[in-house]
Amino acid sequence: MTAVLPARAPEAATELPPAAEAPRTARAGLPGTVARFVGRWSLRALVAGAVVAFLGLAVGPHVLGYRTMTMLTGSMAPNIEAGDVVVSTPLAVEDVEVGMVISYHIPIDDHRVVTHRVIEVDRTADGTVAVRTQGDANDAPDPWTAVLSGDTAYQMQAVVPELGNLITVLRDPVVNKVLVYGAPALLAGWMLLVIWRPARDEDDEPAADEGQPAA
Structure with missing residues (x-):
């Protein structure tokens, strides 16, 4: 006579915890980005200051x-x-x-x-x-x-x-020549940089590994 053994129900699979997310590395180009930002705004501030000084000293007295x-x-x-x-x-x-x-x-x-x-x-x-x-x-x-x-x-x-001291320095022949020839060159270089600056690529975000439940 053959004995029939009761069937054993399979145990539920245990779910593994998700894998820890890999730490994100610091942006490699951060120093360069900061340097470009500071340089760009410094140049803009210099140009704005020169324009304001010109308007105040040369144009304002005739208009106001x-x-x-x-x-x-x-x-x-x-x-x-x-x-x-x-x-x-x-x-x-x-x-x-x-x-x-x-x-x-x-x-x-x-x-x-x-x-x-x-x-x-x-x-x-x-x-x-x-x-x-x-x-x-x-x-x-x-x-x-x-x-x-x-x-x-x-x-x-x-x-x-101190503005008068600055004007005296700017009237110096050597400084005057540097400004006459150097300022247009700097302005042209800045304009070319703005026009031909390559578009920044989007930073690739590291994908987080998702844990898969064991079968």
């Missing part, structure tokens, strides 16, 4: 009517140092008052323009306005009395530190 002058001495220190640029706006001569800082032609020697503080105003019956001035850093008043000719004087409104 203000004047700019480089302070050559420290006679108005500490408010205005040598090498600073003074920005002055028009003012009616009859409105000039003691305490104002004005730019005007001195009545002696080379009739150069100075920017000093008004310490005395003398108005005559015919409308003539004469002033005495003094530099803030000077111990004595200027040795002259200046008659303000015309209808307009120029009162200081703003000071741009």
Whole structure:
């Protein structure tokens, strides 16, 4: 007689944990990308600064009517140092008052323009306005009395530190030649770089290994 053994049910397959994701490596071209980014924006900032300076010093006075002058001495220190640029706006001569800082032609020697503080105003019956001035850093008043000719004087409104020193450097013959010939070359090179720069490839993301359940 043959014995029949009961069938044994198969055990359920155990599921293996998914394989750990491989760590992503740092982007190999990161230093180069940062260098290109810094160089590109530095050049843009330089060009923008040059444009703003040109508009402010060359175009602005003709369009908006203000004047700019480089302070050559420290006679108005500490408010205005040598090498600073003074920005002055028009003012009616009859409105000039003691305490104002004005730019005007001195009545002696080379009739150069100075920017000093008004310490005395003398108005005559015919409308003539004469002033005495003094530099803030000077111990004595200027040795002259200046008659303000015309209808307009120029009162200081703003000071741009060190800009006059930069202008002096740019006017140097050697620096001027470098800018005349070098700036267009740099601009042309930058434009060619922008036009012919190869498109960046998308970074390949490492695919994560997915665990497969065992049969």
